[in-house]
Amino acid sequence: MANARPTLERIRDQFVPPPGGFERLVARRERRLRIRRITAATLALALSASLFLGLWSVMRTTVPPTLWPGGALTVRVGGTPVDVAVGEGSVWVATVTDSSGRGEVVRIDLTEGRVVARISLPEVGALAVGEGSVWVANLRHETVTRIDPATDVVAEVIDMPPLPYEVAEGDRAFLPERIATGFGRVWVSTARGSVTSIDPATGEVVEVASDPQVILGGVAAGAGSVWAWNTFEPPEAEVWRISPQSAEIDRMSVPATVLDAATGSAGLYLLHVQTGDVSLVGAVDPLEGPVEGSVPVGSAGERANAIAVADPTVYVAAATGNIYAIDQGSGDVTLLTRVPGEPTSLTVAAALWVTATDGTVTEVPLEREVAPEPTVVPTPTETADEHTPISGGFYPTTYREGDQVIMPVTFVDGTRAELVFDSRLRPEDLAVISFTSGGLGEVDRTLAIRYAEERIYQMHTGPIETYQGYGGSSVEVWEGPPGEFPCPHLIFRFGNWFVAVRTCQPELSDAEKAEWARSLVGRVIDDGFLVLEARSPLVLREVGGHEGPEVLLAGEGGWPFVTLRPGPCTTDQPARNQELRVMPDGQEVLFARIGKMWDANWCEDGAMYVGVESPDRGYVEAAAEGLRIRDLSVAR
Amino acid sequence: MYVGIEPADDVSEEAIGGLALGSQEFESFYRANERRLYGTLCVVTGDPREAEELLQEAFLRVWERWDRVSVMDDPAGYLFRTAFNLFRSRMRRLLRAARRTVLPVPRPSPSDQIDERMDLLAALRRLTPRQRAAVVLLDLMDLPSEEAGEILGVKAVTVRTLASQARHALRAEVEDRDG
Numbered sequence: 001m002a003n004a005r006p007t008l009e010r011i012r013d014q015f016v017p018p019p020g021g022f023e024r025l026v027a028r029r030e031r032r033l034r035i036r037r038i039t040a041a042t043l044a045l046a047l048s049a050s051l052f053l054g055l056w057s058v059m060r061t062t063v064p065p066t067l068w069p070g071g072a073l074t075v076r077v078g079g080t081p082v083d084v085a086v087g088e089g090s091v092w093v094a095t096v097t098d099s100s101g102r103g104e105v106v107r108i109d110l111t112e113g114r115v116v117a118r119i120s121l122p123e124v125g126a127l128a129v130g131e132g133s134v135w136v137a138n139l140r141h142e143t144v145t146r147i148d149p150a151t152d153v154v155a156e157v158i159d160m161p162p163l164p165y166e167v168a169e170g171d172r173a174f175l176p177e178r179i180a181t182g183f184g185r186v187w188v189s190t191a192r193g194s195v196t197s198i199d200p201a202t203g204e205v206v207e208v209a210s211d212p213q214v215i216l217g218g219v220a221a222g223a224g225s226v227w228a229w230n231t232f233e234p235p236e237a238e239v240w241r242i243s244p245q246s247a248e249i250d251r252m253s254v255p256a257t258v259l260d261a262a263t264g265s266a267g268l269y270l271l272h273v274q275t276g277d278v279s280l281v282g283a284v285d286p287l288e289g290p291v292e293g294s295v296p297v298g299s300a301g302e303r304a305n306a307i308a309v310a311d312p313t314v315y316v317a318a319a320t321g322n323i324y325a326i327d328q329g330s331g332d333v334t335l336l337t338r339v340p341g342e343p344t345s346l347t348v349a350a351a352l353w354v355t356a357t358d359g360t361v362t363e364v365p366l367e368r369e370v371a372p373e374p375t376v377v378p379t380p381t382e383t384a385d386e387h388t389p390i391s392g393g394f395y396p397t398t399y400r401e402g403d404q405v406i407m408p409v410t411f412v413d414g415t416r417a418e419l420v421f422d423s424r425l426r427p428e429d430l431a432v433i434s435f436t437s438g439g440l441g442e443v444d445r446t447l448a449i450r451y452a453e454e455r456i457y458q459m460h461t462g463p464i465e466t467y468q469g470y471g472g473s474s475v476e477v478w479e480g481p482p483g484e485f486p487c488p489h490l491i492f493r494f495g496n497w498f499v500a501v502r503t504c505q506p507e508l509s510d511a512e513k514a515e516w517a518r519s520l521v522g523r524v525i526d527d528g529f530l531v532l533e534a535r536s537p538l539v540l541r542e543v544g545g546h547e548g549p550e551v552l553l554a555g556e557g558g559w560p561f562v563t564l565r566p567g568p569c570t571t572d573q574p575a576r577n578q579e580l581r582v583m584p585d586g587q588e589v590l591f592a593r594i595g596k597m598w599d600a601n602w603c604e605d606g607a608m609y610v611g612v613e614s615p616d617r618g619y620v621e622a623a624a625e626g627l628r629i630r631d632l633s634v635a636r
Numbered sequence: 637m638y639v640g641i642e643p644a645d646d647v648s649e650e651a652i653g654g655l656a657l658g659s660q661e662f663e664s665f666y667r668a669n670e671r672r673l674y675g676t677l678c679v680v681t682g683d684p685r686e687a688e689e690l691l692q693e694a695f696l697r698v699w700e701r702w703d704r705v706s707v708m709d710d711p712a713g714y715l716f717r718t719a720f721n722l723f724r725s726r727m728r729r730l731l732r733a734a735r736r737t738v739l740p741v742p743r744p745s746p747s748d749q750i751d752e753r754m755d756l757l758a759a760l761r762r763l764t765p766r767q768r769a770a771v772v773l774l775d776l777m778d779l780p781s782e783e784a785g786e787i788l789g790v791k792a793v794t795v796r797t798l799a800s801q802a803r804h805a806l807r808a809e810v811e812d813r814d815g
Contacts, residue, residue, distance in 0.1 A: 021666075021674075022670075024692060140700070
């Protein structure tokens with residue numbers, strides 16, 4: 001056989017990759033991003049030495065998860081938080097605000113519990129506070145950014161020197177993933193098998209340990225050593241114990257897969273993920289190496305995301321939002337509380353701080369062992385101008401009235417109303433998306449209205465045309481997404497709001513596009529909402545008209561989904577799949593189950609249609625009873 | 637993220653509110669190369685699960701550097717080299733592990749046995765990982781032996797020897813099958 005190509009091709013072509021590969025890749029990437037963060041150095045308290053004398057006892061909590069709210073404070077920082085650390089009197093959150101990795105470091109004052117600074121960076125990743133500065137890993141830029149906490153500005157951008165080996169042809173880039181401070185230096189790891197340290201005074205970078213064969217998951221400093229661990233190497237993972245003075249390395253095998261790790265005074269605590277998503281916490285003694293035995297955490301199928309240590313307790317955040325506390329001495333596991341959203345990172349100082357995919361950071365006080373009944377309501381958040389969510393949704397300001405949370409909303413035509421929520425419906429987690437329609441002639445266009453959605457300028461081609469907007473602004477035409485029917489859109493920008501109008505089906509002429517550009521006017525009003533006006537000949541639909549102004553509220557992942565459509569309405573007779581129920585306050589509500597979705601809709605005071613949709617039946621029923629409209633003022 | 641409903645006249649989710657975890661360009665790249673890389677890695681590893689793992693890790697590494705890889709002359713070549721580097725690393729780790737423990741030879745399942753009768757995977761499984769990699773790099777990917785040697789961390793002459801051994805074994809297998 002001179003050449004085996006035909007045979008090899010025959011074999012190769014028999015293999016069809018399992019479906020859903022790209023989706024798995026996306027999930028893998030998300031998981032990788034989650035672990036690209038470092039738990040801050042933990043408090044050194046006395047530790048029960050019994051932990052290291054033998055197996056940890058295995059004790060499962062029997063406390064059932066309680067419905068959020070359970071924390072004292074939730075601050076919406078926006079974007080997708082990827083890391084959190086405490087230091088310099090503040091909580092620091094790294095949050096990604098667009099797909100390029102651009103983001104912000106958000107500073108929350110520990111005393112006031114509010115955002116006091118936002119530092120924009122071209123890229124954010126793992127974060128650490130120590131050695132007098134805030135340090136941020138910038139993976140793609142191959143840099144580490146130093147922020148001066150005295151001024152909240154970037155003081156230095158440190159280039160990471162190339163690796164001493166190639167990971168691919170011509171590729172020696174040190175892509176910093178995680179970062180830690182301690183022993184007078186800043187420690188940076190890359191998944192490409194290397195740890196370096198930075199002198200915080202000079203910015204000098206020194207290689208500490210490298211092995212191109214190892215995929216490192218992170219680095220931590222504490223318990224007398226610097227620690228690095230690899231993550232994706234079943235059945236065994238590896239922990240490096242590095243002397244901060246001599247850089248001498250001890251390598252030891254530990255059970256895979258290590259998702260995260262954090263130091264306590266007794267050593268390094270490892271969060272393992274096993275098949276079936278059973279999470280375990282194991283430990284590495286600074287002197288003796290891996291401790292035999294481990295503690296299972298959470299329920300079967302409950303995936304853990306992050307670990308933090310404040311002696312004598314180890315804390316684990318599960319993807320469900322459950323926060324578990326593990327006593328280092330006894331191994332007892334207690335369900336501490338449940339936070340909103342899916343936790344992405346965790347740190348602990350006087351309190352536990354948890355970031356979540358919904359753009360929030362939540363403080364969990366530590367004096368409480370088990371969350372009480374859900375009577376504590378998150379502090380209303382002033383959110384209107386504080387964040388830039390990836391979602392393109394706008395988070396309105398809310399405020400409390402007793403057990404209710406009030407959310408004033410303004411529709412794009414200027415119609416106003418206040419939504420009155422039972423606090424357990426978590427309205428502060430709902431983002432606003434607006435729609436209306438209008439046109440120059442008989443054909444209406446839908447106006448899709450989004451907040452802070454700059455990515456539209458990055459994802460597709462453009463601008464392919466530019467028109468002069470009202471007041472001298474620019475209105476640009478951008479290509480729509482690739483697909484079967486790509487359609488360019490006119491993109492208007494009013495403050496942080498974007499309005500998209502399609503130019504095809506049927507095609508707008510150049511004159512019509514210019515007319516649209518000149519005639520649509522927007523202004524951002526005091527509550528942060530956008531109000532649109534149309535100058536003749538453009539006409540926007542009014543309240544009550546077909547495809548008139550709508551406000552849609554959506555939660556994380558799209559559910560629940562609340563539709564608000566002002567205009568005259570009546571409660572319909574129930575259709576065959578609907579059930580008419582009368583709520584305690586007399587409101588008639590139509591319920592239906594549509595596939596996996598539960599739906600409730602009603603007409604409020606004959607003046608506004610309200611629809612609530614969710615796969616969570618309990619939420620829909622609670623909303624039917626606990627969501628009402630007041631002070632409706634229709635624009636004229 | 638705009639989700640939950642899809643107004644007919646609306647800009648698509650991707651245009652306005654889609655959660656962009658990566659560029660569409662990367663996704664297209666993934667879709668264009670997934671099957672070929674997967675098949676190649678199946679050939680090299682002899683294990684579809686291993687191939688899937690390597691494929692995912694290789695794509696992930698390319699994704700994190702997509703801004704640079706996308707402008708290369710041959711992004712697919714970079715992807716394949718990354719995958720082979722991972723394979724080589726994994727091979728070394730397996731050898732290290734083998735020194736510590738004796739791994740049981742996996743018993744083929746009935747379905748595996750059927751598959752083996754139906755395809756040529758059995759022949760590949762008789763080759764060593766290095767033989768498989770060498771013959772794939774030389775004959776399937778048309779790399780010069782010097783470059784294949786760099787990827788596998790061996791000399792060019794070793795690659796040629798390994799590939800020759802692999803061809804010999806494959807030829808015997810094919811002749812047996814065909815009659």
